Amino acid sequence: MSVKKILMLVGDFVEDYEVMVPFQMLLMVGHEVHAVCPGKKPGQTVATAIHDFEGHQTYSEKPGHNFLVNADFDAVDPAAYDGLVIPGGRAPEYLRLNDRLLDIVRHFAKAGKPIAAVCHGPQILVAAGVLKGKSCTAYPAVRPDLEVAGATWVNTNETFSNAHVDDNLVTSPAWPSHPELIRKFLELLGTTIKP
Structure with a gap:
């Protein structure tokens, strides 16, 4: 397996599991991961928030851990x-x-490089204008944003454990989808894991 370099975009109150788990999973398979944040330097941290699904109309939010920024955004x-x-x-x-x-x-979009976005992460893809003609998913409350941006909504939210691939893009609705999201992202990267 060749080592791949992965860039991760983080900021204060990023979802705890959605930053920690992919970061650790990608390191575990041998890839190099650089987590960057505008306005923060390597060695500084971002605060995280834990979002949970407890039967309310939307997720609940609790304080998470501090996550270390390990590369320079600038x-x-x-x-x-x-x-x-x-x-x-x-x-x-x-x-x-x-x-x-x-x-x-x-x-990344123009070059056709693999992009993984989970939960509210696709809001950044909407703002970048890279979703027109794509099919994708996200946290259900992001659906209107995706559709206005010209994307086709894919409903994977019955279990929150699914992910959807369209060309170089893999998206999923929330952190319970990490096994599927990261498996499909690794496939897009060409990473093979031998049993």
């Missing part, structure tokens, strides 16, 4: 990376206001 050259991961939580709603971050996302 120095990122997207051409040096093989894939992009966009976790959800509350971070995407304000990260999508950063023009350089959107340009980075557009690079």
Whole structure:
């Protein structure tokens, strides 16, 4: 297996599981993962939030852990990376206001490099203007955004454990989908894991 370089876009109140678990899973298979945040330098942290599904009309939110930023957003050259991961939580709603971050996302989309986005992460894809003609999923409350952006909504939300692939893009509705999301992302990267 060849080592791939993965870029992960994070910010304060990113969803705890949606940043921690993919980061650790990708490291576990031997890939190099750089987590970057506009306005933060390597060694600084972002706060995370734990979103849970407890029978309310929407998810509940609890304090999570601090997550270490390990690379410099200002120095990122997207051409040096093989894939992009966009976790959800509350971070995407304000990260999508950063023009350089959107340009980075557009690079991955235009180059056809694998992109994985979970939960509210597709809000960044909407803002980058890269979803027209794509089919994808997200947390159900993001559906109107996807459709206005010209994407076709795929309902994988009955169990929250499914993921959907369209060309270089894999999306899923929430953290229970991590096994499926990361499996499909690894397939897009060309990563094989031997039993």
